[in-house]
Amino acid sequence: xxxxxxxxxxxxxxxxxxxxxxxxxxxxxxxxxxxxxxxxxxxxxxxxxxxxxxxxxxxxxxxxxxxxxxxxxxxxxxxxxxxxxxxxxxxxxxxxxxxxxxxxxxxxxxxxxxxxxxxxxxxxxxxxxxxxxxxxxxxxxxxxxxxxxxxxxxxxxxxxxxxxxxxxxxxxxxxxxxxxxxxxxxxxxxxxxxxxxxxxxxxxxxxxxxxxxxxxxxxxxxxxxxxxxxxxxxxxxxxxxxxxxxxxxxxxxxxxxxxxxxxxxxxxxxxxxxxxxxxxxxxxxxx
Amino acid sequence: xxxxxxxxxxxxxxxxxxxxxxxxxxxxxxxxxxxxxxxxxxxxxxxxxxxxxxxxxxxxxxxxxxxxxxxxxxxxxxxxxxxxxxxxxxxxxxxxxxxxxxxxxxxxxxxxxxxxxxxxxxxxxxxxxxxxxxxxxxxxxxxxxxxxxxxxxxxxxxxxxxxxxxxxxxxxxxxxxxxxxxxxxxxxxxxxxxxxxxxxxxxxxxxxxxxxxxxxxxxxxxxxxxxxxxxxxxxxxxxxxxxxxxxxxxxxxxxxxxxxxxxxxxxxxxxxxxxxxxxxxxxxxxxxxxxx
Numbered sequence: 001x002x003x004x005x006x007x008x009x010x011x012x013x014x015x016x017x018x019x020x021x022x023x024x025x026x027x028x029x030x031x032x033x034x035x036x037x038x039x040x041x042x043x044x045x046x047x048x049x050x051x052x053x054x055x056x057x058x059x060x061x062x063x064x065x066x067x068x069x070x071x072x073x074x075x076x077x078x079x080x081x082x083x084x085x086x087x088x089x090x091x092x093x094x095x096x097x098x099x100x101x102x103x104x105x106x107x108x109x110x111x112x113x114x115x116x117x118x119x120x121x122x123x124x125x126x127x128x129x130x131x132x133x134x135x136x137x138x139x140x141x142x143x144x145x146x147x148x149x150x151x152x153x154x155x156x157x158x159x160x161x162x163x164x165x166x167x168x169x170x171x172x173x174x175x176x177x178x179x180x181x182x183x184x185x186x187x188x189x190x191x192x193x194x195x196x197x198x199x200x201x202x203x204x205x206x207x208x209x210x211x212x213x214x215x216x217x218x219x220x221x222x223x224x225x226x227x228x229x230x231x232x233x234x235x236x237x238x239x240x241x242x243x244x245x246x247x248x249x250x251x252x253x254x255x256x257x258x259x260x261x262x263x264x265x266x267x268x269x270x271x272x273x274x275x276x277x278x279x280x281x282x283x284x285x286x287x
Numbered sequence: 288x289x290x291x292x293x294x295x296x297x298x299x300x301x302x303x304x305x306x307x308x309x310x311x312x313x314x315x316x317x318x319x320x321x322x323x324x325x326x327x328x329x330x331x332x333x334x335x336x337x338x339x340x341x342x343x344x345x346x347x348x349x350x351x352x353x354x355x356x357x358x359x360x361x362x363x364x365x366x367x368x369x370x371x372x373x374x375x376x377x378x379x380x381x382x383x384x385x386x387x388x389x390x391x392x393x394x395x396x397x398x399x400x401x402x403x404x405x406x407x408x409x410x411x412x413x414x415x416x417x418x419x420x421x422x423x424x425x426x427x428x429x430x431x432x433x434x435x436x437x438x439x440x441x442x443x444x445x446x447x448x449x450x451x452x453x454x455x456x457x458x459x460x461x462x463x464x465x466x467x468x469x470x471x472x473x474x475x476x477x478x479x480x481x482x483x484x485x486x487x488x489x490x491x492x493x494x495x496x497x498x499x500x501x502x503x504x505x506x507x508x509x510x511x512x513x514x515x516x517x518x519x520x521x522x523x524x525x526x527x528x529x530x531x532x533x534x535x536x537x538x539x540x541x542x543x544x545x546x547x548x549x550x551x552x553x554x555x556x557x558x559x560x561x562x563x564x565x566x567x568x569x570x571x572x573x574x575x576x577x578x579x
Binding site: 015124 | 333350391392420425428451454458483508515528536554557
């Protein structure tokens with residue numbers, strides 16, 4: 001070897017490290033701007049104003065509302081996707097020709113752009129769209145979908161669940177397949193019924209996989225942007241305005257960069273709190 | 288006292304009950320699966336129908352399931368510059384981003400998987416952490432910085448920012464493939480007088496080539512699907528496919544049929560390349576935590 005092997009790994013990593021440092025620059029600049037008054041429209045340079053942006057965000061209704069929507073959306077999405085995904089993964093566990101076709105088909109929503117998926121749902125969710133038509137066919141009243149303050153948030157969560165439940169299915173299916181058959185058989189020989197078997201044996205064994213789901217899906221749902229921006233733009237009357245979308249409108253539309261960065265730094269802190277859970281998880285290496 | 292024949296009948300009925308319970312379970316399983324697959328595929332089916340409808344059939348109420356199909360929408364989508372330009376831009380930016388990621392990411396993934404050195408996990412996690420940041424926390428400052436650097440509305444600017452998704456995704460996914468190769472390979476190569484360079488080539492381009500390819504496919508899908516980078520950092524000339532499609536419904540009078548055709552043309556290539564990578568997808572989605 002020409003080079004000493006002590007420095008070789010760092011040399012191989014150097015371009016990647018440089019890239020990370022390059023990304024750190026806009027991040028730190030932006031974090032600084034969150035402590036300034038920076039109105040891009042006025043042409044004035046950023047002027048330091050301490051924690052004024054954060055104080056305003058945490059004391060006025062708009063900021064607190066956005067934090068609330070961020071968490072309600074993420075909690076609902078993760079809960080719905082985990083429960084639904086677990087159910088479908090159990091159904092897909094048994095091998096068979098039909099199962100392998102279904103395993104491939106259920107992944108499709110995960111592969112397409114979330115924006116495109118949302119456009120599809122938006123088309124179907126119009127007042128005279130196909131979903132209300134189908135509801136009418138089975139004798140149910142039309143639903144408000146994205147159009148009313150009460151139904152908009154559940155509707156965006158429905159779109160989220162349509163796109164990302166396959167993610168949960170894939171992970172739990174891998175988890176279920178890692179459980180040896182004799183574990184199940186032992187439970188059955190002991191006379192355990194189906195429900196007892198799931199709740200006392202299968203779910204505890206899948207714990208690391210559920211943690212992965214909550215970390216990955218949780219972070220992505222906290223920073224959900226594409227679905228909400230495309231379907232409702234945060235409306236109607238802010239009913240779906242989470243931190244990420246609020247930051248977009250504050251920063252890009254109103255050009256109030258300082259306040260927008262305060263929204264984003266808070267959202268970043270929430271996401272990273274969850275990400276550190278993953279770091280500890282990977283040290284434990286469940287799979 | 289239970290006689291022999293009675294016992295036999297009891298066992299028989301119990302077996303029968305078990306068999307019918309199993310059949311019932313099987314029926315329930317199929318019903319459940321068909322219900323979920325219908326939910327998962329109906330929107331795709333509906334947009335496919337819409338892409339084949341004449342304008343009059345698109346807006347009909349009650350919605351039409353049966354109609355005379357037409358390919359006019361596809362012809363229209365393929366002839367309009369506001370669809371073709373974003374499509375081309377997406378191809379340029381996505382392929383450019385993948386090339387950059389492979390050049391700087393392949394050695395990085397190799398080092399993180401096959402070598403021991405200080406602060407390895409910290410470096411690996413700092414790469415991964417890029418994926419966990421809300422995109423705007425970096426994009427919004429870049430919106431200002433790019434305008435000063437004249438990178439706003441350029442391919443180079445977009446290719447650089449797309450590294451935010453392709454780099455952590457592909458490095459961690461390739462790393463998990465590299466980790467699967469037994470250590471004896473390097474030993475064998477060094478006994479034969481080969482250097483790390485031979486090992487790197489042997490492992491990257493021979494042994495785990497399918498893994499590198501699968502990582503590239505998943506990187507392609509994620510880059511192609513991205514929306515927020517183009518929304519904020521692309522101008523008229525560099526608009527990507529996702530922002531382009533959204534304009535179909537926001538700006539001009541809504542042309543549902545052409546929009547639906549454009550949607551199909553956007554996702555079909557992805558479905559085709561994905562078939563190949565499906566088996567390995569789970570590693571990419573979980574940064575190699577789950578091997579699948």
